[in-house]
Amino acid sequence: MQKTRWAILGPGAIAESFATWLPSSEHGELRAVASRDPDRAAAFAARYGAEVSGSYADILARDDVDAVYVATVHTTHAELAIAALEAGKAVLCEKPLAPSAAETERVLAAAERAGLPVVEAYKHRFSPLARAIDQRLQRRQVAAPMQVRAEFGFAAGGSDGRLFDPALAGGAIFDVGGYPVSFAVAAAAAAGVALEGLTLEAAHGRVERGVDVDASARLAAVGFTAHVDCSIGTQLSKRADIVGDGGWITLENAFGDRNHSPKTLDHFHDGQRDTIEVAQVHPFAAEADAVSRALRDGRLESRAMPWEQTRTVARLLDAWHATVMAGAR
Template identity: 45%
Template sequence: MTPTRWAVLGPGVISRDFAVGLAASKYGMLHAVGSSSRERAEAFAREHGARAAGTYDEILAREDVDAVYIGTVHTTHADLAIRAVAAGKAVLCEKPASPTLVEVERILAAAARAGRPFLEAFKTRFGPFAQTLRDLAAGGDLGALQHIQAARGSAAKTRTGRVFDPALAGGAILDVGCYPLALAIDLAAAAGQPIDAPQYRRFEAELVAGVDGTASVELGFGAVSATIATSVVESLSDTAVLRFADGEVVLPKVWGSRVESPSSLMVRRRGSERVIEVPTVQPMAAEADALSLALADGRLEVPQMPWAHTLAAARVLTDWREAALAG
């Protein structure tokens, strides 16, 4: 397969991690870097061996760019994604795709019109660990999936910067709460439950510097319920629990890292425990390759994170954040 020529838009910290992942991918190569600052783009290109650098407009106008990775702040995702697909590029956009459901719908409509693939970058959706969870949720020895309990949170060193800026859609819900939500949506869908009409049971939040510093939600997707918590001001457990009719699955270090997916899970049933070990992947490489394959095959969506899941996540994130900011 002809290598996908990638451009990074937004040469920040997360984009550096993506560049490392892309170097380990099977089907992609970093070719160009775009930024609102030409100097920053050129510095990033030198650091990671990209051949071209320039402003966003200059990079999107290049015919030798096949796909773009958007690693900018949340509030810029929609504009860049829509411009990119209109320019004929496939798009891998950091989560959340945009702060509101309306904006996410605009992105997907633009991708459909342009006939270009779009993928929301949930690296946790890729690899054997994620597929093992889907297989368990689909039913088997443990019976029906009933409940998902998951959290993601850490204590920021300062109360400044993007995460604490209301104008940049800061806060825990969009920044890290989207991870346990995406897990719940993935597994509820694998269990055959509807994900497009969530039932909300409880919202809680504490505002810090005008954004949601901590937040939690209890909700249901059909017969599967979920309890989700998130924070940017305190560390939360990275162990998730899936409860089934006939047992439970414990997921230590459920989120893995930016360089390696999780490797183990524990199945508990009727007083017995067994640990399942699975191979790991470089998750950012895996999501890049998934988009490359979609582009090569002429598909608009990636099965590990289809558009229906992006819309479902945007719906809950929008409602959850509105409830949090309303107090």
């Protein structure tokens, strides 16, 4: 398979992880780096061995770039993803694909017009552990009625920067809330729950200076409920639990980290408890390979994070954020 030639759009902290682990992918290589600041792009490119650098327009105009990794602030994701698609590039975009359901739909519509893949980078979805969970739920080893609990949070240690800027879609829900929501959505999908029926049933949170610092929500569908929590003010675990008819699944670390995917789950089924350990992967390499395989196969989406789940997560985050912000007024 021919190598996918990648450009990074936005040489920030998370792009450092992508550049570090892209060489571990099967099918990707870093070709270019783009930024609003060409000097910053050039310095990043030199550190990671990219051949070229420049502005966003410069790099998107090149015919030796096949795919882009969008790693800018949330509010610029849609604009850059659409520009990349219109320039003939596949897109891997950091979560959230956009900070609203409407903007998410704009990106997916652009991908359909271009006939090119767009993949949202919820890194835990590209791990062998995610496949192990999906298989157990598809086999009804844990079945409806089902309840999911999941949380993700950290103490930011300050109150400035993009996380605390309402104009940049700051706050806990858009930064880390998508992890437990995407976990719940994937569990619901694997269990056969109709995602269009999954709705926000209740939500609350703590808002300071226009951004949600902590937030909780209850999601519900027929035979399915999920309780999710997130924070940028308090350290939370990365634990997730799935409890249902016939058994349960527990993950002490459901989301892994930037270097390694999660690897262990506890599973109780048919009267027996087992600890399952799977291989670990480098999440950014796995995401890049998912895009490469979609390009090779002529698919618009990744099987690991299909558009139906991206749409559902976007819709639920939208509703969660709006409810929390309305409650603060």
